[in-house]
Amino acid sequence: MLGSGRGGAAGGHMHGARWGVIAAVLAVSGCFDTEPCPAPLEACGGICYDLRTDRLHCGECGNACAGGEVCLSGACVSDPNAACVSRSGGAFVTLGVCGDTVKAWIVAPDFISRAEALVADPASPGAAVPTFDLRDGSDCDAQWSWSPSPATARFADAGSPSCSACPSSVQADPAGWITQVGVWCPPARVLAVHRQ
Known part of the structure; x- marks a missing residue:
C-alpha cells in the first residue's frame, strides 16, 4: 500500500507538472489573452497586430518577413518601399x-x-x-x-x-x-x- 501511495503521489505530481507546462506554452502563445483585439487585428504576445500587413507577424504570429520584404495580404513580398523598415x-x-x-x-x-x-x-x-x-x-x-x-x-x-x-x-x-x-x-x- 505504501509503495502504491508514493507512486500515485508521484504520478499526480507528474500529471500536474505536465499541465503546468501546457499552460505555460499556451500563455506564451497568447491563448490566454483576456482582451480580444478589434477586427481585423489579432493578438500576438498580448499586443494587437494586423496579420495581413504587419511584417513581424505576417499571416500568423511570429512569422517575420525578411529584410527588404513587406507583408501584403498575409504574405511576405518584396518591398518597393524598403526604407519603411528603417x-x-x-x-x-x-x-x-x-x-x-x-x-x-x-x-x-x-x-x-x-x-x-x-x-x-x-x-x-x-x-x-x-x-x-x-x-x-x-x-x-x-x-x-x-x-x-x-x-x-x-x-x-x-x-x-x-x-x-x-x-x-x-x-x-x-x-x-x-x-x-x-x-x-x-x-x-x-x-x-x-x-x-
Whole structure:
C-alpha cells in the first residue's frame, strides 16, 4: 500500500507538472489573452497586430518577413518601399475604417500621443476623428495607391461629410481626393500605434 501511495503521489505530481507546462506554452502563445483585439487585428504576445500587413507577424504570429520584404495580404513580398523598415522619429499608426485597415507613417507628435491614448481607451475625452492631408503614393501600405501626409496628421472633434469616406472610396479616385477634396477625415478607430 505504501509503495502504491508514493507512486500515485508521484504520478499526480507528474500529471500536474505536465499541465503546468501546457499552460505555460499556451500563455506564451497568447491563448490566454483576456482582451480580444478589434477586427481585423489579432493578438500576438498580448499586443494587437494586423496579420495581413504587419511584417513581424505576417499571416500568423511570429512569422517575420525578411529584410527588404513587406507583408501584403498575409504574405511576405518584396518591398518597393524598403526604407519603411528603417524609419525613425515617428510611428506607424493603424486605423480600422469600414472593415479595412490603413497603416500610416506619422511624425506629428500630438497626433501620435492622441492615437496612443485612443488605443488605450477609445472613449477617452478629446478629439477623436483622424484628419489627414493626402498625397500620391502608397508609402508603406502597399494596398493603397495614396497615403496620409505624415507631418500634418491631426485629430478633429468632428468629421465633415465632404471628407469622410471609406479607404476604398479614396482608392477609387485618389487624384480627385488629393486635388479636389484635399483632406480625408475617415470614420476610423485607431487600432495600433508602433513607434520607431
